Amino acid sequence: MLKALNPLSKLVACAVWLAASILVFDARFQIALIVVIAAVLVALNRTSPLLLLALMVPFCLFGMGFLTTSLLFRQESEFASRMAGEALFSTSALSAGLTLFLRALACGMISAFFTLTTDPGAFIRALMVHARLPPRIGYSLFAALQLVPDLASEAQQMRFARAMKAGRRLRRVPGPGEIVGLVIPLLAFAVRRAGRTAIALEARGLSPRGPRTVMNAPGFAGADVIFLVAALGVLGLCAAAVLAFR
Known part of the structure; x- marks a missing residue:
């Protein structure tokens, strides 16, 4: 079902989720994003949980760099320190480091969602037809x-x-x-x-000028609108839940 959607619709949704994961400095919000995307991939895309764990290994290593830097050097920015004081953990260095670690995992999970549910050829054809890719x-x-x-x-x-x-x-x-x-x-x-x-x-005379026909280019349908509305709605629910239990 997810693979039948237009790749550009998934690209827009993933871009919004990535922006939210970067802007919201809260560990619970990052955990919610990770759990929701993992559940969608396993339930709707039939993705193996072991495959998801294997794909998250590089992002875990990347996040460990943030965590160790926060614990060892303890030089957070004013914004990170203020947000860490409102988080789940009492130590600001540990809270900020874990939030950054979870942020790296959330970004990796969003990237894995787009990669596992999108055919590369369909994505390129969609860019050529709808985004005017040369x-x-x-x-x-x-x-x-x-x-x-x-x-x-x-x-x-x-x-x-x-x-x-x-x-x-x-x-x-x-x-x-x-x-x-x-x-x-x-x-x-x-x-x-x-x-x-x-x-x-x-x-073959490949030139930027003149009309060009692209076969099997994915189009937009009602399912893409439903997907975008659902993605933005779930993101809003995650943010509202975090604000409600703060």
């Missing part, structure tokens, strides 16, 4: 989307060839030395593909 940029992004899986396949073939040449089994996880040895060949492969793509685009 065709050169749009088709370059399409080429990049095709290059990424080909790059992974090329790297796997190189690893197989080197393992057969060395007479050993292929390691499941490449070591640091193997990764360094793959950098230059993969870079050369990417440069060759980029050159061929540029020539193909020029040969």
Whole structure:
């Protein structure tokens, strides 16, 4: 159901939620955002909870930097100190650090919502049709989307060839030395593909002028309006609940 929505509608909703998570310095508000988005992804998008936990690991590490900085250096701004005194925790440094930690998680969860429910190709086509994205940029992004899986396949073939040449089994996880040895060949492969793509685009007369037809471009429907109203309504309810229990 979420994947059928227009990507631009989800982009607007996610942008509003991101702005709210940044502007509202309250740990309970950040927790509410995290819980609501996680519940929507699990219930409506059938996303595995383990996948969500794995996606949040980088944001947890990023948030830990805020938390440790707040605890060790204890140099909050006047606004952060004032808001921390009204939060759930008595120590202002701990309260401010946990709020920043939860803010990083909330931003990561909002980003994961958009990523897991949006097809990249549909998003690019929507930008080209409704947001006037230049065709050169749009088709370059399409080429990049095709290059990424080909790059992974090329790297796997190189690893197989080197393992057969060395007479050993292929390691499941490449070591640091193997990764360094793959950098230059993969870079050369990417440069060759980029050159061929540029020539193909020029040969097909890709220019910024003239009419252009974009097939399978997602349009707007009543479901997008309902989604935006529901997203803004839930965000308002979260903010009202935090204000009511302060």
